Amino acid sequence: MNAIQIYLAKSLGLLLHFHRFRSFVVPPILLQFCLGSSNFSLVRLSKMDHAKIFQGIEEDYENLKEILREAVAIQSVSSDPSKRDETIRMVHWMKAKLEEIGATCSLQDLGNQTLEGKEIPLPPVLFGTLGTDKSKKTLLVYGHVDVQPAQKSDGWDTEPFELVEKDGKLFGRGSSDDKGPVLCWVHAIRAAQKNNVELPINIKFCFEAMEESGSVGLEDLLKREQKGFLSDVDFTCISDSYWLGTKKPCLTYGLRGICSFFVEVSGIKQDLHSGVFGGVVHEPLADLFWIMSQLTTVENRISIPSIYDDVAPMSEVEARIYKEIEFDVKEFRESVGASKLPTEDKETLLIRRWREPSLTVHGVEGAFYGKGEKTVIPSKVIGKFSIRIVPNMTPEKVNKIVGDYLNELWKKRGSPNTFNAKPGHSAMSWVADVNDPNFLAGARAMKLVHGVEPDRIREGCSIPITLTFQELTGKSVLLLPIGAADDMAHSQNEKNNKFNYIEGVKTLLSYIMELGSA
Numbered sequence: 001m002n003a004i005q006i007y008l009a010k011s012l013g014l015l016l017h018f019h020r021f022r023s024f025v026v027p028p029i030l031l032q033f034c035l036g037s038s039n040f041s042l043v044r045l046s047k048m049d050h051a052k053i054f055q056g057i058e059e060d061y062e063n064l065k066e067i068l069r070e071a072v073a074i075q076s077v078s079s080d081p082s083k084r085d086e087t088i089r090m091v092h093w094m095k096a097k098l099e100e101i102g103a104t105c106s107l108q109d110l111g112n113q114t115l116e117g118k119e120i121p122l123p124p125v126l127f128g129t130l131g132t133d134k135s136k137k138t139l140l141v142y143g144h145v146d147v148q149p150a151q152k153s154d155g156w157d158t159e160p161f162e163l164v165e166k167d168g169k170l171f172g173r174g175s176s177d178d179k180g181p182v183l184c185w186v187h188a189i190r191a192a193q194k195n196n197v198e199l200p201i202n203i204k205f206c207f208e209a210m211e212e213s214g215s216v217g218l219e220d221l222l223k224r225e226q227k228g229f230l231s232d233v234d235f236t237c238i239s240d241s242y243w244l245g246t247k248k249p250c251l252t253y254g255l256r257g258i259c260s261f262f263v264e265v266s267g268i269k270q271d272l273h274s275g276v277f278g279g280v281v282h283e284p285l286a287d288l289f290w291i292m293s294q295l296t297t298v299e300n301r302i303s304i305p306s307i308y309d310d311v312a313p314m315s316e317v318e319a320r321i322y323k324e325i326e327f328d329v330k331e332f333r334e335s336v337g338a339s340k341l342p343t344e345d346k347e348t349l350l351i352r353r354w355r356e357p358s359l360t361v362h363g364v365e366g367a368f369y370g371k372g373e374k375t376v377i378p379s380k381v382i383g384k385f386s387i388r389i390v391p392n393m394t395p396e397k398v399n400k401i402v403g404d405y406l407n408e409l410w411k412k413r414g415s416p417n418t419f420n421a422k423p424g425h426s427a428m429s430w431v432a433d434v435n436d437p438n439f440l441a442g443a444r445a446m447k448l449v450h451g452v453e454p455d456r457i458r459e460g461c462s463i464p465i466t467l468t469f470q471e472l473t474g475k476s477v478l479l480l481p482i483g484a485a486d487d488m489a490h491s492q493n494e495k496n497n498k499f500n501y502i503e504g505v506k507t508l509l510s511y512i513m514e515l516g517s518a
């Protein structure tokens, strides 16, 4: 053996761990080939090697949990101006985490926004780069570190911003949406580094803290960076959605878009005593309820004329997907605690969830909502609702149809109060090709970790920036969910299963390694 061969033989122990992460046993002839050559690209990981790394991830669980605990404790509620400092602190905390794994990071300033009449800074977007090897492909990872609002009084069993482990579940706001999955990327890369495994790709990170509030400023930033930060991206991956059920993993190839709306009614200068003034003033909340009650039917179909007109027709191939996919309607109904659903037919239910619009009334600002009674006439109320949109609907057309309908209703109402209906944020829907190399790498990774072929699903929810990544990079975007269907994102008692958190780390690491041969 010459000096180079001795060096290569020593390095082989490390490289065998991971040069490509597949369950191949390295044949002796291949070892011989490597010892006599500097071409390592054929070396693959043996079953033993990935088992060892996976075991290391499992053994590191307490540490992974503590890191999630720190993240959950930061109250990064992007919609709440009083929590903007915390939301910004969360981005800085995440930057430190990326730097710990060796990423070069920068904070992209997005300027200010006006929220509730106050000008406040937008949280910066975190860019990170790990590896700049021109001979390797580049993966862009997107995630968000802001969360939905949460208070114990909403009906949580525990404090939402304190991570609590119970019965194999990690409860806490953001544990599933999306701090848990974002941290899985960091843990996956850390696991590779601990085992001296060289990553076969470069990785770029784009983490924002305004996703739950319409990703304000991100699209413009990305457009400016199309020829900069985004210029060499070969694949994008987002882990920010959920499995179809609780047992089987899946890859997601479609998202609905969203159009949100505000309907404001006012008419008296301040809240009034309902005994003294009831019956002698036009009440804004009664006007608002009259309008809002005409948005949907009792079966939860949208009552706005022509709203379904642009929904893409369904091909026979697509219809077969709904017929063949495994989905337990009873389990789904029980998981949401409903006694009956508008439809209990599997295909109709999935079609309504994935490829038809839906309208949800979210709440009313300014109305009394506390416990007990308060005999008051609210002076100004703002109704909030949104419509999930699907191919081929556009936000422009939906905003126009909805605006016209609301104004028409208001005319019919004939109230002298002041009425103002306006659109909020919007996002397009997105559908991808499940057969491209990015999806195939994701499928191989899931099969390696879970031992089953993942389902290919669409999602009813929205990740506003997905389509932008696809259009600006011209490359495939894969949604690789880690959380289970019953994680209760946006809701009370949000959780991530210990199982999903750990398997998520393994899956993302496997996917990174698989991309090396995509």
Ligand SMILES: C[C@H](N)C(=O)N[C@@H](Cc1c[nH]cn1)C(=O)O
Pocket (backbone or CB within 6 Å): 177, 178, 211, 212, 213, 214, 240, 241, 258, 461, 462, 463, 464, 489
């Ligand atoms: C799927 C993702 N985890 C998510 O929760 N997306 C949100 C995005 C959004 C849009 N408006 C406010 N938030 C969602 O689908 O509601």
Ligand SMILES: [Zn+2]
Pocket (backbone or CB within 6 Å): 148, 177, 212, 489, 490
């Ligand atoms: Zn969310």
Ligand SMILES: [Zn+2]
Pocket (backbone or CB within 6 Å): 144, 177, 178, 211, 240
């Ligand atoms: Zn999310």
